[in-house]
Amino acid sequence: MKIRLYNDLFLLVIWMGILLNMLTGDNILENGLCETSVEIKNADGLHMRPAMQFVDIANQFQADISVSNNENTVDGKSIMQMSMLAATCGTKLKITAQGSDAEQAVQALKVLVEEKLFDEPPPGDKEK
Amino acid sequence: MEIKKGIAVSPGIAIAKCLTIDAEDYRIPRRSINPSQRIIEIQRLRNAFADAIDELTQLQTEHQALEKQKIKDILAVHLRYLHDRSLRKKITDIIQTELVTAEYAVSTTMRDIASNFAKVPDSYISERATDIYDIERRLLKQLLGSKREDIETLTKEVVIVARELSPTQTAAFNKEFIKGLATDAGGRTSHTAIVARSLGIPAVVALEDLTELISGGDTVIIDGNRGIVIANPDIETIRQYEQYSQEFERLGHRLDTIRKKPAVTRDAVKITLLGNIEFPDEAEMVLQKGGDGIGLYRTEFLYLNRPDEPSENDHYNAYAETVKVFEHRPVIIRTMDLGADKYTQNKRFVREPNPFLGLRSIRFCLQNLMMFKMQLHAILRASVLGEVKIMFPLITNAQELMQAKMILRDVMEDLDEESIPYNRDIDIGIMIETPSAALTASTLARDVDFFSIGTNDLTQYTLAVDRGNELVSTLYSSADPAVLRLIRTVIQDAHKAQIDLSICGEMASEPEYIMLLLGMGARSLSLAPPMIPEIKQIIRSVTIEDCNALVRKVLAMNSERQISSYLRDAARKVLPEAF
Numbered sequence: 152m153k154i155r156l157y158n159d160l161f162l163l164v165i166w167m168g169i170l171l172n173m174l175t176g177d178n179i180l181e182n183g184l185c186e187t188s189v190e191i192k193n194a195d196g197l198h199m200r201p202a203m204q205f206v207d208i209a210n211q212f213q214a215d216i217s218v219s220n221n222e223n224t225v226d227g228k229s230i231m232q233m234s235m236l237a238a239t240c241g242t243k244l245k246i247t248a249q250g251s252d253a254e255q256a257v258q259a260l261k262v263l264v265e266e267k268l269f270d271e272p273p274p275g276d277k278e279k
Numbered sequence: 280m281e282i283k284k285g286i287a288v289s290p291g292i293a294i295a296k297c298l299t300i301d302a303e304d305y306r307i308p309r310r311s312i313n314p315s316q317r318i319i320e321i322q323r324l325r326n327a328f329a330d331a332i333d334e335l336t337q338l339q340t341e342h343q344a345l346e347k348q349k350i351k352d353i354l355a356v357h358l359r360y361l362h363d364r365s366l367r368k369k370i371t372d373i374i375q376t377e378l379v380t381a382e383y384a385v386s387t388t389m390r391d392i393a394s395n396f397a398k399v400p401d402s403y404i405s406e407r408a409t410d411i412y413d414i415e416r417r418l419l420k421q422l423l424g425s426k427r428e429d430i431e432t433l434t435k436e437v438v439i440v441a442r443e444l445s446p447t448q449t450a451a452f453n454k455e456f457i458k459g460l461a462t463d464a465g466g467r468t469s470h471t472a473i474v475a476r477s478l479g480i481p482a483v484v485a486l487e488d489l490t491e492l493i494s495g496g497d498t499v500i501i502d503g504n505r506g507i508v509i510a511n512p513d514i515e516t517i518r519q520y521e522q523y524s525q526e527f528e529r530l531g532h533r534l535d536t537i538r539k540k541p542a543v544t545r546d547a548v549k550i551t552l553l554g555n556i557e558f559p560d561e562a563e564m565v566l567q568k569g570g571d572g573i574g575l576y577r578t579e580f581l582y583l584n585r586p587d588e589p590s591e592n593d594h595y596n597a598y599a600e601t602v603k604v605f606e607h608r609p610v611i612i613r614t615m616d617l618g619a620d621k622y623t624q625n626k627r628f629v630r631e632p633n634p635f636l637g638l639r640s641i642r643f644c645l646q647n648l649m650m651f652k653m654q655l656h657a658i659l660r661a662s663v664l665g666e667v668k669i670m671f672p673l674i675t676n677a678q679e680l681m682q683a684k685m686i687l688r689d690v691m692e693d694l695d696e697e698s699i700p701y702n703r704d705i706d707i708g709i710m711i712e713t714p715s716a717a718l719t720a721s722t723l724a725r726d727v728d729f730f731s732i733g734t735n736d737l738t739q740y741t742l743a744v745d746r747g748n749e750l751v752s753t754l755y756s757s758a759d760p761a762v763l764r765l766i767r768t769v770i771q772d773a774h775k776a777q778i779d780l781s782i783c784g785e786m787a788s789e790p791e792y793i794m795l796l797l798g799m800g801a802r803s804l805s806l807a808p809p810m811i812p813e814i815k816q817i818i819r820s821v822t823i824e825d826c827n828a829l830v831r832k833v834l835a836m837n838s839e840r841q842i843s844s845y846l847r848d849a850a851r852k853v854l855p856e857a858f
Contacts (some may be wrong), residue, residue, distance in 0.1 A: 239404060
């Protein structure tokens with residue numbers, strides 16, 4: 152009985168951890184694997200220069216980084232593959248990293264995409 | 280072993296490894312490589328990437344001072360692409376698995392990526408395809424540029440295979456090591472043809488997809504006498520061609536000595552040898568080779584290889600240039616022979632279901648009077664410069680001849696009104712190249728000053744064989760009894776009417792037919808300039824008596840095969856080196 156309670160408690164802790172992660176947006180699935188969802192918010196989308204910024208940051212990390220839309224999963228460190236995603240404004244992408252610095256990598260990329268907007272204006276500003 | 284037939288534009292034989300070159304602005308053809316060449320192509324690709332990166336880094340430092348952030352961004356993006364390992368892997372994989380050249384692998388990969396962008400509805404992203412094309416160009420420039428260097432710094436003998444050669448490319452040739460040219464595109468008047476003739480190296484053009492069958496380093500035989508290119512020939516073929524090539528060269532040296540001698544038979548009958556030319560710069564060659572004038576001046580070149588219509592002055596200048604070379608010797612200008620195989624790519628002419636039986640040659644001229652009159656105007660203007668004659672091609676009946684002559688008279692009246700001098704008594708002739716013209720030669724002869732038998736078309740129309748169609752081309756032979764009978768009829772009718780006659784088809788350039796033609800009564804032959812010395816040698820080795828005897832024998836034979844082998848044996852006895 153006691154053993155079962157510990158077991159349940161253990162699961163609870165894990166679940167809480169996952170829940171916590173979901174709230175922050177990062178998703179640490181297991182050791183060294185980290186995943187997050189981002190949305191392209193700058194008006195011009197993930198064209199050449201943003202793709203370059205993305206891979207430049209991705210390449211600063213040890214972790215393997217992949218990015219997927221609904222159809223394809225590509226290497227987040229390859230400008231060719233990233234630009235071929237041709238993600239327009241409003242596209243949702245999933246960033247997955249695996250490796251010792253996976254969490255930091257995912258964080259940094261999320262900041263670039265959703266907070267810095269690749270140093271570009273959002274759609275509203277563009278219209279003005 | 281792959282054998283391709285094209286148009287022979289410069290004579291000779293070349294056997295060498297080939298160097299393939301592409302135009303920088305042209306689509307890169309798919310070109311296969313041998314598995315053993317993969318390493319070389321991958322190394323070339325690596326070098327191209329490294330050189331392109333160097334070039335871009337250089338550009339980047341140059342632009343560092345500039346404030347233009349956009350340009351810096353573009354250069355930075357291109358650099359990231361060139362450093363992208365997955366891009367390099369993609370291209371390398373294509374070389375590895377599809378066995379193609381680095382150029383093709385680069386081109387196909389980049390175009391694939393670009394088309395991916397083009398599909399995106401967002402215009403900002405879809406326009407990024409131009410970046411990809413830029414990067415493609417950067418890489419191709421390295422790959423092709425290094426090849427151009429190869430051409431400039433050749434150290435061993437090669438033949439050049441290309442889709443088409445541009446003047447800038449041929450200007451870079453290291454002439455010492457280039458032994459022959461072969462191109463997919465082109466005609467007798469293409470740049471390749473002109474360059475080859477001026478260099479005196481063999482060339483074959485209009486080979487369609489040769490560049491796709493051949494890859495750099497393959498052994499290639501270019502037979503500029505027969506218009507054949509053989510890729511990767513087997514040992515036996517190479518051996519045969521080496522022998523043929525040596526004989527051809529030896530013959531050339533020996534024939535040099537007879538250029539100045541007259542073309543007379545051993546029983547002192549004078550034969551006139553004229554040259555068939557396509558454009559003015561060939562006139563000089565006819566003289567050099569010992570020709571007595573021009574028996575067929577094809578004028579279609581004025582219409583090919585140019586986007587606009589030639590002016591009357593363009594016509595006149597071309598004719599004047601040629602006529603001046605010959606002064607008091609005859610120059611027979613044939614009016615435009617457009618249509619059918621020539622000029623068909625041009626969109627102005629609606630595709631015909633059966634072009635060889637369609638609106639071609641004189642028929643075309645009679646329906647395009649402006650064009651026709653302009654040419655006649657120029658010919659008449661040039662007629663005061665020398666011994667110019669006019670020849671109408673593809674006449675099928677007396678009506679057409681009457682029409683053509685009427686138009687000529689109209690143009691003469693125009694010239695009278697303009698007070699421009701011309702030769703009022705200019706000789707007018709027709710080509711006999713249809714069975715109908717051959718069969719009515721006795722009537723046609725009354726209205727002309729000369730006949731010229733065009734044996735190529737006469738053979739094709741008599742035997743109803745398209746010799747360009749490989750399914751039936753073996754049926755095409757000018758030695759066919761039907762063709763020979765028609766030729767004999769025409770020669771006899773010309774003699775009866777006491778008008779001039781010459782033979783201007785390929786038969787007159789082929790050693791085995793010479794005795795036959797002389798025996799049937801021909802005393803004037805018009806042929807490809809490089810063949811003049813060889814044909815003269817044959818003429819100087821025979822007697823008309825021999826030729827007459829040969830004709831009697833041949834006319835009694837009723838199979839083409841029998842006639843052909845008999846003619847070949849007879850010619851071999853006269854000039855063994857030619858075979």
